Amino acid sequence: MKIAFLMDPLENIQPETETTSHLMYECNERGHTVYFLEPHDVYIRGGQVVARMRNITVQQGLNMAAYWQAIIRCTKQEHLVFETITEMDALFLRSNPPLNYQTMEFLQTVNNHVFILNSTTGQILGNSKLYILNFPEIIPETHVSRDPSRLRKIIDDFGGAMVVKPLQRFGGEGVIKVSTRDRENLNSLINYYVRAYETYARREPIMVQEYMKSVKQDGDIRILLLNGEIIGAMRRKPKKGDFRTNVHAGGTVFPHQVTARERRICEIIKEKLIADGLYFVGIDLIAGKLVEINCVSPGGIPRINQLNNDRLEQKVIDFIEHNVHRMNSSAHRKRA
Known part of the structure; x- marks a missing residue:
């Protein structure tokens, strides 16, 4: 398969702790052809959505650090690949917020031809903190x-x-x-x-x-959902003197067993997420209430893997492969 990652510059990423790098690594290990592009690389040519990309497929079996250095070297080469987006089988939208709306508008026209995670429509709807207002009964x-x-x-x-x-x-x-x-x-x-x-x-x-007072002592819960189903979770506690649990703000992670209340929240939001094409999201809960839904480059896979000795990226790529095969089969039946 041809799988592209629209994301931030590779040099800005710490590969051992970033979800995007683990997804890319898994694609490479499975023998897929992996491409790298940034939001400004997408444009229109003759009515088609085209992108300047770099083929960052490298040898398999490298450790993460060596893999990352290898693909950075690929991006330094002068050779660019100019591909119509519809030549891709799947496209990961993994650029950190804020959302580039022009890029989303360009890609909107190919949603039915390439499997995009997460869909452009879903990201436009869900990229701000307002998306939780769809679920007033379970938020603070x-x-x-x-x-x-x-x-x-x-x-x-x-x-x-x-x-x-x-x-x-x-x-x-x-x-x-x-x-x-x-x-x-x-x-x-x-x-x-x-x-x-x-x-x-x-x-x-x-x-x-x-303000949920329990966050100071108990922190929050990050749950990763894939197609509405729970694939992993962790507890995050703030550093001393802070109330923010985000790892980027100094939070610390701990193992967590999802409770019945938390599962119920996931069930409540599942149908809406799938309908909006938000297949892979991270939700944040405090004291049994939903405080945020992260759909633009959600993270947590490496840390949950480390806590639980897991490989959650495998489940995500399994999901991608299944949906690409489904889309291809459907397109073949229509042509027939």
Whole structure:
């Protein structure tokens, strides 16, 4: 199979701890032809979606560090492959947020011809923190506004600490805890996040969410879902003096057995995820409530593998292979 990875520059990735590198490695080990491209490499030629790619298929059997160095060398070569996207069997969209909407629009036209993980439509719908609002019965108290006075009133009325989240960032970036006990800083932070100096229409809406006190002691739960089914989970605890559990923010990971309550949440969101083409996602739960759904380059495979002596990337590539065969069989029947 020809499998392409649309992602960030390889030099920016720590391969031992990144999910993308493990997926690429597994494809290479299975003998698939692997291609690398970045969001700006996609364009239109004669009405077809084309991309500048590099073939990064290398010898099998290397360890991860040697494999990564080998494929970086491939990207330094001058030879570029110009392929129509429909020549690919599968395309992984693994570039970190924020989403490149122009690239998504280009790729939207080939969704029915190439198996894309996750689908462009799904990523457009699910890339911001607003996607959890599809499931109001299982999320903490949540508000979104660009009006500083309204946001202050929400926090006042709530009467306790709340969490402020920019809608388009990832890895815990920009997430802060606020309360009415420090009103001067609260006003300043809200004004800064919504860009209160702009006209109302140009301001940035932000999310304010109930602060779950248990996160300080118990952390949160990251569950990886593949086609709506649980394939792995871990507990993440914040570093001392912080409440953010993201590993990029200094969080530490621990093994976790998924509870009945957590399984029920996964069942509630399953149908919507699959309908939107969000086949591979990471969800974050605190105190039995859904706080985030990560569909743009979700991570966690290497750390869960290490905790459980597993190889979750194998399940993802099995899923890709199955769906490519299904799409090819369907296309063959239509031609017949």
